[in-house]
Amino acid sequence: MMIEWVSYSDHNIKVCSQSLTDARWLPLALIWKSGGNQELFKTVGGELTEICKSSKDADSIALRKAKRWIDQNR
Numbered sequence: 001m002m003i004e005w006v007s008y009s010d011h012n013i014k015v016c017s018q019s020l021t022d023a024r025w026l027p028l029a030l031i032w033k034s035g036g037n038q039e040l041f042k043t044v045g046g047e048l049t050e051i052c053k054s055s056k057d058a059d060s061i062a063l064r065k066a067k068r069w070i071d072q073n074r
Helices: 055-072
Strands: 006-008 011-015 028-035 038-045
Touching: 006 055, 011 055, 028 055, 038 055
Parallel strands: none
Antiparallel strands: 006 011, 011 028, 028 038
């Protein structure tokens, strides 16, 4: 199931965690912001220690990391 864009603090986030071998998932999210003549695209990925056994868990981590990145880079 593809998750829609999530709005957060004038940015948009799409979680797109990556399937790995052995039914494991790496958290991954795309951040997009458009304003004026500029567009920002940023990929936020999980660390090796954050690999999950389910896509739902990985997506949750990815969303949390994306929100943290937005909060720290305003």
